Amino acid sequence: MIRYLLLFFLLCFPVAVGATELPAQLQFADSLAADNDHYRAITEYKRFLFLEPNSPLVPRTRLSIATSLIAGKRWQQADASLESLLSLHPRSPEATKGRRIFANSAYARGEFSLARDRYRDLAKAQPGTQTLDYVNFRIGWTFLEQDNPQQARTSFSLLPQPDKDQLLAELETYQNLALKSPSLAGALSAVLPGAGQVYTGRMRQATLSFLLNTAFILGAIEAFNDEKYAAGGILLFFEIGWYGGNIYNAVNNAHKFNDRAKHKHKTQMRSGLNLQLGMLRNTPLIALNYRF
Numbered sequence: 001m002i003r004y005l006l007l008f009f010l011l012c013f014p015v016a017v018g019a020t021e022l023p024a025q026l027q028f029a030d031s032l033a034a035d036n037d038h039y040r041a042i043t044e045y046k047r048f049l050f051l052e053p054n055s056p057l058v059p060r061t062r063l064s065i066a067t068s069l070i071a072g073k074r075w076q077q078a079d080a081s082l083e084s085l086l087s088l089h090p091r092s093p094e095a096t097k098g099r100r101i102f103a104n105s106a107y108a109r110g111e112f113s114l115a116r117d118r119y120r121d122l123a124k125a126q127p128g129t130q131t132l133d134y135v136n137f138r139i140g141w142t143f144l145e146q147d148n149p150q151q152a153r154t155s156f157s158l159l160p161q162p163d164k165d166q167l168l169a170e171l172e173t174y175q176n177l178a179l180k181s182p183s184l185a186g187a188l189s190a191v192l193p194g195a196g197q198v199y200t201g202r203m204r205q206a207t208l209s210f211l212l213n214t215a216f217i218l219g220a221i222e223a224f225n226d227e228k229y230a231a232g233g234i235l236l237f238f239e240i241g242w243y244g245g246n247i248y249n250a251v252n253n254a255h256k257f258n259d260r261a262k263h264k265h266k267t268q269m270r271s272g273l274n275l276q277l278g279m280l281r282n283t284p285l286i287a288l289n290y291r292f
Contacts (some may be wrong), residue, residue: 016249022057023048025044026064029041030064032044037163038069040138042069045061048061049061063082063098066098067101069081070101070105075109082098093124098120098123098132100119102122103122104138110145112142112143123135133163136156137156137159138261139155140159143155147262151176153168153171156168156171171267174266177265180253181254181259182255184195184248184253185200186248188250189246189250190247191211193209193210193214193243194207194210194246196250197246197252198252199250199254200257201253201257205249212242213239216239217234218241220232
């Protein structure tokens with residue numbers, strides 16, 4: 001979850017107040033937020049809203065409340081705060097920033113379908129090539145986080161060069177990762193306990209699985225040969241559990257292996273790609289760089 005939070009905090013700008021001197025109360029609230037004392041910061045921001053309901057700094061304060069709520073993972077309250085900002089101050093610079101944060105907060109908490117809806121709303125509210133590039137990039141990542149590279153490819157294909165080629169090349173590598181087959185791992189362990197663990201690179205587990213299953217099988221056979229049917233039945237009962245667990249463990253190991261491989265590649269993609277959102281002479285600037 002931390003990596004998701006970092007993705008949208010890169011997009012949270014310090015809120016400028018132009019030539020207006022920032023009141024001491026807001027300075028104090030900002031200092032609390034900077035020290036990660038978000039609970040007290042929110043209290044101070046709300047106090048300012050109560051005391052100065054007509055101040056031009058109200059949109060700025062509402063946005064600050066939302067970002068502090070997000071930092072504390074108080075998602076529903078943050079959403080409500082951002083919705084209030086967008087409703088009451090739709091044309092403010094803070095609303096422009098708030099729409100991005102609103103979408104990114106859904107991404108940060110892993111609600112990728114909701115994030116896509118919010119990114120699309122962002123594109124409608126702030127039309128333009130640069131915003132659309134940003135939206136397509138982020139939507140592509142929501143699909144990739146859900147292990148849907150085909151849909152991710154569709155979104156990344158809409159980006160300009162050279163970013164498109166770079167992302168599609170990374171995506172091609174992602175789709176061709178050397179993964180393990182869970183069904184094959186299970187089948188191997190069904191034929192020979194521990195074989196599936198060997199296939200997934202878990203040698204210690206493979207040795208333990210083989211020895212335990214072998215011991216219980218040999219013990220049951222010996223008990224039945226000695227006509228100790230009760231003992232043989234008990235051993236066989238436990239062996240069925242060990243045998244099934246051995247198969248399940250092999251399948252689970254394959255899934256974990258695949259998850260680690262995909263996560264590692266996505267982390268490498270993030271380490272090389274960056275979506276910077278800034279301002280150039282008061283014009284929104286969006287640029288993809290190979291350093292995410």
